[in-house]
Amino acid sequence: MNIEEELFEIIKDKELKELEKYFKINNIKSKNFCNFNKILLNFIENHASIEIIRYIIEEQNDKENVEPLFNSIRKNNFKVANLLITYGANINGKISNMQGHKNKTRNIIKFLVDNGELNFDNLVYIINQEFDMSSITEGVILNLIKQKRIDLINCIFKFNQYHHKYANFIFINILLFDIYGNKKALSTEQINKLLYYKNNVVFNINERNSCGCSLFLKVISDNNTELVKLFIDYARTRDIPLNLDEKDDFGRKLFLIAIENGCVDIVNLLITYADSTSFIFSVNEKNKFGNYPLLKLVENSNLDLVKILIQYAETHHTVLNLNDNNNFGNYPVLFATINNDIDCLVLLMDYAKKNNQTLNINKQNKLKAYPLLTSIKNKNITIMKLLFEYANEHDIILNLNENDNGNDPLLPAIKNNEFEMVERLMDYAITHHIILNINEIKDNYDNYCLLAAIEKNDIDMVEMIIDYAKMTKITLNLTSKNKYKNYPLLSATEKRNIGITKLLISYANKQDILLNINDKDESGNFPLLKATECSRSEAKTMLKLLIKYSKTRELILNLNEKNGIGDYPLLKAIENNSVDNVKSLIKYGKANGIILNINEKNKFGDYPLLKAIENNNTESVKLLMKYATKNKIALNINDKNKQKMYPVVMANRNNNYEIIKLLVEYSNDHGMELNLSKKNCDDETYASLLKNIKKARKEYNIKMNSTNSTNTSRKKKLR
Template sequence: MEEFNRLYKFITKEGIVQIISNEKNINDIKIKFQLLSEEDIEICLYLVAIDYNDIKSIIELNSYYLKEKENDILNNIYKRKLLDYERLKKVIYMFLKDDIRIKFTSDLILSIIERVDTNYSFFDACFTNNVEVIQLLIDYANNNNIVLNINEKDNYGDYPFFMACMIDNIKMVQLLIEYANINHIIFNVNEKDENGSYPLISIFINNNVEMFQLLIKYANENNIILELNDKDKYANYPLLLAIKKHKNVMMCQLLLKYANYNKIILNLSEYDIGNVSDIPDEIIELFIRYEKRIKIVYNNNSELLKRKNEMRVITTEETNFMEEINKYFRERIDNFTIYSNNTINRLFIKWLNENEINK
């Protein structure tokens, strides 16, 4: 790297146009910097041009190196981990403005979304909810009639839609969906990475109701049935995450409604839950309401089954109680129905206020 940095300083001093104007100058560099390959020299020349926003030199470099080839230099720079965030922005702005052809691979697209190396500042910047470069890539592709392969996986089984869900960036997910819809691309939303994870698991790990609703909408619009039961290598699955990790009633309800609508049986193990007493009553009520849609494996002397039975008695008593109240109101008020205890509480408070009993 020291020799490469020496070459960078040399090129900056001598000037790119001056160097590539005569093939003898390139040969002199090869002799002067014998530890570097021809690709090293090419990349270094491009880096200097990029850093100085030197469009003229980039065009000259393309004429010298590329001839009739499509420019793949950006991906070569990326593979060397020399394409930091600021450089990438400069490159895409220049190429959008001056119509210089470059090639975008799935690796490059993924590099903008994911953080492969924690010491690499470009990945850090893009990992923290930055969609600007993704938008630039899409603009470039649209301007040049290029259709990006946004379903292609990298070596780890990751793909753009999954990574956007994993980093919990709903703007990026919306941007990808919009691009996919325009270009008639269907996302493989159930596709798994090397750890067995998939978008829905990431969404439940992040406890993001809005993202889940967006995924359901996308799946429905594209006739996709979401995978609900598969576990990743860490034994996570959506229903368990909603119950144990977050105790999120809304996520449980959305999941069970979706399963019910699509006639899917959800699997649940009491052993996986751990401390059953931590489960909110509202979730136990959902277990009862959607009993036909959940296949529960109970422990011996099951605490979960005990709580369900206790809740079932309470629920039955409340239902009977509300039926009696509704009967009373129907005899006196047309089209009036109470659906929950909350309604009863509100009516009681209203009555107290009107009669000034609480003053």
């Protein structure tokens, strides 16, 4: 604590008389206490009485007191500020910048703005104290704009209308140039060229800066309604004609800039001002990118301004261009469709009818998009209907086969599962004798109409496509594959859709098309495998369909093929607990001389016997053991899967003693040792397992002894 702070601690709570007495007795002089600067600041901060503050000021040697004055004004304590000014405090003084900038000082306005504490009351107070307004810098005004204090800028501007010529430095030098892009402020000489002095100060708001833009164009670009109104009012009061034909670097005139910004108030301000000067905006004029007012409004879905523009055009006997496109090929109807803007599309159609124009509804932009295709992609049936109605009313034939990146109207309608859209497209095509490209058009993944409908699992859509193909005598492509090597029959079995599978087989037979029944997709899946993955009832029917088709066409189904994770038909049939399918596969294999792989594992280590036991399916276990014995295959009864589970432990966990007996009998009949490892078993579980094994062996021995008593030539010991 320094000496001045120590003094303040002593005197801070004293009354005026006590303070005077203390100073007199102790011979307190300001020269010994840094001019009482800190003491005065502390009294002001602590709201000391005006009498005490006056006494401290009177005791000072130097009474400029800039910092105390700034702090008083900051707190809107104008009574103290007046006192300080009366004793010589300088309103135009400066204090050191405390933000680390060497040799930088701040005036009162900058001090308050930097701290976010300039308000209307203290600004008016400062102005009325003969503050030098020319000392307001570009940084100050820029900060005010960042703080959105347009009211304070407006106050400064209005004050400057009635003061000396340098007052307009603020508005000209800062707003006109620095705020809106110039990095360097104008010199005094340059500003004087802009000003004309008579009774009032006038500045040229049409003057262009080094970037080629006037201030008025810039405030329009910034979409600042208050400043636009301020400028228009200024122009009117000074009788300055604003340049409404000015363009920016992109060739945009003021009106188009305001339109693009979408501010109704600014557009109305411009229209009102233009009408007052008999100026008519070129509503169809384009910028460098080919954009024009109506196009930008429709692009931005600004229906209110579209209505205002139409009203403006009608008032000034101008017809709006409805079909012109910009450099990217976009035009109003297309933008309305892209934006799903039904109201705007109806408005355009009504305006076209009223002005005897015919809308172009087929034109493609540079990305090959056009209204009908876009409405279908957007799933907007209402816009699609409007386009059909408009086309019929104006004898326009809609493009049904034009595409963008492989999408024509029909394919996205199918992919979006939009039945009504597909139906309308086909009806329209038939009525207007248009042949739809139902085989040729493919998307980026090589999906085509029939495959897309099957992927959506929509049997009604598939039936409609088949019916259309029959009606137009088109032979559907049933064998083409997409980029994932998927194809119709595989997709139908994958979707477990028996109805679609029947339709495909029926259509293929009638058209004498040989279906792919063994081809694999990218993941190694094929129809027979996907059929065995179905639920038991579905799988039974699906398997019968495939077996019947293979017999009819003299094809052999791949019973032992695996997919990418090692699954194969027998394993999946057992996994899905379908005994009927297991029997069907065994029967089909026998009829075609195919020995089933009954021990093969998938990537998880699962194999048929283990999955049958996991599912507690005793019948499947018997089928596998019988098949293995008949075909002289050593059944795998001990291998573990990736979860370290093996048959006898799995059977014991399921409390299936019958399967345990079957395993004991099979192991003994075939001279195998059962895996009775204690790993992954707690003591209780393992004890239970041993108990069941012992019981099963005992029963097996009894059975064998009974057999031996009738057949003494054969004797077998328990291993």
